[in-house]
Amino acid sequence: MDITVIIDYAPMLLQGLLHTLWLALLAGLTALGFATLLTWVTLCCRYPALKTLVRGYTQFILGLPLLVLIYVLFFILPEYGITLSSPLVGIxxxxxxxxxxLAQVLGAAFESIPKGQFEACSALGISRWQTFRHVALKQALPVAIPPVTGLLIGLLKDTALLSVVSVEEFMYAAKQAISQSYAPLEIYLAVALCYWLVTLAIDSAAGTLERRLSRHRQA
Structure with a gap:
């Protein structure tokens, strides 16, 4: 065990970690936005054909490995004239x-709210937006935060798969460091420790947010 190897390659690994966090942040935000759209179509859309399309897409994705999707975007789309950069493929x-x-989690959280509350708001003349903001969102968020956090942590860890299409993220930097240092034990140990610390920080922040929202809900 040679700690100096980790120290020598710390700048390279840190740069890769920052790229991973940036990719995960962008992908997490866009995935949440996409999930919100899918949830709206599933729960509120009045067009059955669109709902069927969303359900079919969801079932297809649930049975598809992420790596296959990465390969399709990176290797297959260029054959049809659509070429994306490696980071854009990853995101x-x-x-x-x-x-x-994420849409399934959000949908389940909103459906857990008793329908009588929505009917009462409608009877009182409260708009859909006010009902969503002051009634539904307050109750759904504490329910959704734990599973959403787990999925976002999974998303962060799955950025490691993007190294196969030359995205310069954490694992890509680790492989470069190993090819130069011939010290896989030290490098991978540092990578594992960094992933653990980041996921621990995310989980801790989400737990704090959940507790605050739960107290606010009870109040």
């Missing part, structure tokens, strides 16, 4: 893959 793949998973 797109993570968004398309995690959107349906």
């Amino acid at each position: 797109s793949a993570l968004t398309l893959y995690y959107g349906p998973y």
Whole structure:
């Protein structure tokens, strides 16, 4: 065990970690936006054909490995004249893959709210937007945060798959460091520790947010 190897390659690994966090942040935000759209179509859309399309897409994604989707975007789309940069392939793949998973969580959270509350708001003349903001969102968020956090942590860890299409993220930097240092034990140990610390921080922040929202809901 040679700690100096980790110190020597710390700048390279740190740069890769920052790229991973940036990719995960962008992909997480776009996946949540996509999930919100899918949830709206599933719960509120009046067009059965569109609902059927969303359900079919969701079922298809649930049975598809993420790596296959990455390969399709990176290798197959250029044959049809659509060429995306490696980072854009990564963000797109993570968004398309995690959107349906997040949509299922959001949909379940909103459906857990008793329908009588929506009927009461409608009878009182409260608009749909006010009902969503002051009634539905307050109750759905505490329910949705734990599973959403788990999915976003999974998204962060799955950025490691993007190294196969030369996205310069954390694992890509780790492979470069290993090819130069011939010290896989030290490098992979540092990578594992960094992933653990980041996921621990995300989980801790989500837990704090959930507790605050739950207290606010009870109040």
